[in-house]
Amino acid sequence: MLRLLIGGRFLPNHKSNYFPNILSSGRFLHTQTSSSDDSWTNNRDLNIDLLFHSCTKTHLAKRLHALLIVLGKIQSLFISTRLVNLYANLGNISLSQQTFDQIPQKDVYTWNSMISAYVHNGAHTDAITCLYKMLTFEVKPDFYTFPPVIKACRDINNGKMIHAWISKTGLEWDVFVAASLVHMYCRFGIFDAAYGIFTNMPFRDMGCWNAIISGFCQNGKGEKALQILDEMKFEGIKLDSVTVSTVLPICAQMDDMSQGRLIHLYVIKHGLESDLFVGNAFINFYAKFGELIISQKFFDSLVTRDLVSWNSIISAYEQNGNPDRALWFFREMQKDGFAPDLLTLVSVASSIAQSRDTRGSKCVHGFILRRSWFVKDVIIGNAVVDMYAKLGNVENARELFERISIKDVVSWNTMITGYGQNGLASDAIEVFQNMVEKNFVTPNQGTWASIIPAYAHIGALKEGQKCHSNVLKTGLILDLYIGTCLIDFYGKCGKVKDAMLLFDEVPKTNSVPWNAVISCLGIHGHGETCLKLFENMIESGTHPDAITFISLLSACSHSGLIEQGEQCFNAMEKDYGVKPGLKHYGCYVDMLGRAGELEKAYDFIKSMPLTPDASVWGALLGACRIYGNTDLGKVVSEKLLEVDEGNVGYYVLLSNIYANAGKWEGVNRVRLMANEKGLKKTPGWSSVEIDKRMEVFYTGNYSHSKCEEIYKELEDLMMKIKVIGYVPDYSFVLQDVEEDEKERILMSHSERLAIAYGIISTPPKTVIRIFKNLRVCGDCHNATKFISKVTEREIVVRDSNRFHNFKDGVCSCGDYW
DNA sequence: CTAGGGTTAG
Known part of the structure; x- marks a missing residue:
């Protein structure tokens, strides 16, 4: 007996501070006979x-x-x-x-x-x-054998069998064995069994308390775990470093900062501060609440640091938008002799993406390849795919994505989001369809949140509605994020009523759903309703943010509500503490410009406290286009090319202005300038949804299988609408050619091809929904009004700027756009 | 020389 104790079996090695129970735990009944x-x-x-x-x-x-x-x-x-x-x-x-x-x-x-x-x-x-x-x-087997064996049980039947066997050997109530069993039942989600064993235990040490608390924590029963923690405090048992490091992540997860702070005080009082696990847990805890100074303090006060400490501090800075400091710590850890692991690289990849370091991204990729970590865990593959996508390098992202052999749902979501955020909605949809067809993984919240915006982007109503019904089935409809995506989706597909219905349902805990609904009504020209909703928002106690005012100002702009727009702009900083950014100035200029106040807009830009960027000058140039002001257009475009000479859109706009005024030498000069810079015009395309499939048309495309029918239909339509008063407006043709050639050019605009195809492919009187990647051409806008009348169809066109609902010869925008 | 319960994740 004495040798057992001195030999380190119980005393020096034992981590428990609940010693009295062990002496009576029955452990000494078993005498160990060793052959060695x-x-x-x-x-x-x-x-x-x-x-x-x-x-x-x-x-x-x-x-x-x-x-x-x-x-x-x-x-x-x-x-x-x-x-x-x-x-x-x-x-x-x-x-x-x-x-x-x-x-x-x-x-x-x-x-x-x-x-x-x-x-x-x-x-x-x-x-x-x-x-x-x-x-x-x-x-x-003895009582050393079972705890690891219990830990190795992967399914419940195996576990139950082992449990029965242990009962027969009489080792069931050994504190180590029992604690293992408690934890195992938690792992399998059989919390009653776990709690049953726990309450029936004749003796409990710290390990047993920690086993049940961690069992509940790690299996989604945080609240119950905190209850047991209270029970434990009530029995006068002190938390140890294991308890603290188990409970802290739960506090963070449940957004319970005060509980964590209490534990912090407890830890100081009981001298657990410098414990490695406790310190690491606190670094992560405070990082989740953005309290980086406290995280840093814990990191600094650690006597010894391990890999987790370094990973935690790196991730703390990365998660809180300080990638440079995260990368600095990454170098420091290596100087300190620590080899980075997989998790380090996850944070590093994200830091690299945040700091927009394209060269660094290749280094990260190589670093991981050399260690063959991609096969070790999907998480690192997902992180690198995300990094490439965030850097705009979708090709590399896709290549790596294809190489991940066992993709999980996050892999798919990352790829879908990656395409979506780079404006490649159709690629996002392709990936999503692939995911559904192959049936490898079940879509989750993140999937819907990435695919619905993609459908919204191209206006695929039917497909988006299918997502909506799937979301309803999975019960995720009350999710704020998905709800907002759907509001935005219905808004962009022209279903204002559906968007409003959804808005009534979703929880309005922050500004996000408000912003979505205001912007939705804004692109439909319901400026007055937007202002009303803004009032409701303020009344409900929701604080508006920068996005709210962008939506609001652009709504005023689209509806020509100049006075109200000015009021908003003046109130945003004064009353709501939101400092106007460049986007707000851009909206304001746009608003004045659309109303024809070109000089006022120009003066406003000159008086701006910020240096105007391309979006601000671009808004004014757009207004010059509408009002045919070539003189100001020339001045503005020079300013514009100073701040952003690589954007082809501005050249197009300027050449539009010249063409409109019939100044063909100006058109050619601008075109030459763009060519010299190697800039190509973004090809215009329009899409229409037929039988849940999106058909895409490019301007002047003659390769479509139904090409002949489409042009025949267009010619018929032209004849019909000319009879009721349509006159082609050749000012939208940018080439200096003969009139009948100009008519042919107008006729082959992508939006018109899509409309004609829609008419011949759908039953009479059904709604046709068109999406155009650029702004809809003015002549097409006019023609569509007449087409809606002669075909008795509702035609919905969404372009890069706003939303047009053509019905019975008029457009919802009132020709103001 | 062997055992339970702990911190980091896209």
Whole structure:
């Protein structure tokens, strides 16, 4: 008995501070008989502990192994078992297993060591197999055997079987065994069984309390875990470092800052501050609330740091928008001799994306490739796909995405979002359809949040509605994020009523759904309703943000509500503390410009406190186009090309202005300038949804399978609408050609091809929905009004600027756009 | 020489 205690079996090694229970826990009923009694007698000539502890790398362990063979010590069961453990601790399970296999006569220590070696290295099946093998050698498992075995159980049947077996051996209430069982039942979600064992335990040590708390925490029962924590406090048991590091992530997850702060005070009082796990947990806890100074304090006060400490501080800065500092810590950790792991690189990849470092992205990719980490875990592949997509490099993102052999739902979501955020909605849809067809993974909240905006972008109403019904089925409809996506979607597809209905349903806990609905009504020209909603928003106590005012100002602009727009602009900083940014100035200029107040807009720009950027000058140039002001247009375009000479859109706009005024030499000059810079006009395209499929038309495209029918229909339509008063407006033709050629050019505009195709492909009187990637041409706008009248159809056209609803010869925009 | 409960994630 004395030797057991002095030998370190219970006293020095034991981490528990609940000692009295152990003495009475029944543990001493089991006497250990060891066949390897050679440990003290035969190996005194070597300082075994020192030798083993000095092996911190596999190659050192191998040298020690060789030395022990030479010295003839390998026959000692004690020595060879230690080698099994040593290799396992170094993470080299195959060497551990080899050493184990070469031992002829194994005792219970040896078997236990091998089983726990497997478990520690994640080889759960091997651990169970090893247990059965142990039985065939007629070695009886003891209470060292079971905890790792329980940990290795991957399914509930296996677990229950092992549990029954343990009951028969009478080891069920050993604190280690029982704690393992409690944790296992939690893992399988059988919380009643776990709690049952816990309450029936005759003796509990800290480990048991921690087992049930962590069991609840890790399996989505945070609230219940905190209840047990209270129970524990009530019984006067002190939290230890394990409890603290278990509970903190739950506090963060439940957004319970005050609970965490209380624990912080407790930790200071009980001197747990410098504990590695506790410190790491606090770094993460405070980082989640953006309290980086406190996170940094914890990091600084750590006496020893491990990989998790470094990863945590790097992720803290990365998650809070300070990628440079995150990358600085990444270099520091390496200087400090720590080799980055997979999780380090996840944060680093995101930091690189945030700091827009294209060269760095290649380094990160190479770094991971060299270590073959992509096969180790999807998470790192997903992180790098995300990094490339955020840097706008969708090709590399897609290539890597295809190389991920086992994709999870996040992989798909990342790729869909990546395409969507780079404006490639049709590619996003292709990936989504692939995901659904292959049926590999079930879409989740993130999937809907990435695909619905893509459908909104191209105006695919039917497909989006299908998503909506799927969202209803999965019960995610009350999710604020998805709700907002759907509001935006219906708005962009022209379904204002549906958008409003949804808006009534979603929880309005922050400004986001308000912004969505205001912007939706704005592009439909319901400026007055927007202002009303803004009032409601303020009344409901929701604080408006920068986006709110962008939506509001652009709504005023689209509806010609100059006075109200001015009021908004003046009130935003004064009354709501939102400082106007360049986008707000852009909206304001746009508003004045559309109303024809070109000089006022120009003066306004000159008086701006910020340096106007391309979007501000671009708004004014657009107004010059509407009002045919070539003189101001020339001045503005010069300013514009100073700030952004690479954007082809402005050249097009300027050449439009010249063409409109019939100044063809100006048109040619601008065209030449653009050509010299190597700029190509963005090809215009329009799409129409037929039978849930999107058909895309490019301007002057003659390769469509129904091409002849489309042009025939267009010619018929032209005749019909001319009869009721349509006159082609050739000012929208940018080429200096003959009149009938001009008519042909207008007729082959992509939006008109899409409309004609819609008419011949759908039953009479059904609504036709068109999406155009650029602004709709003025002549097409006029023609569409007449077409809606002669065909008795509602035609919905969304362009890059706003929304047009043509019905019975008029457009919802009132020709003001 | 062997055992339970702990911190980092796209």
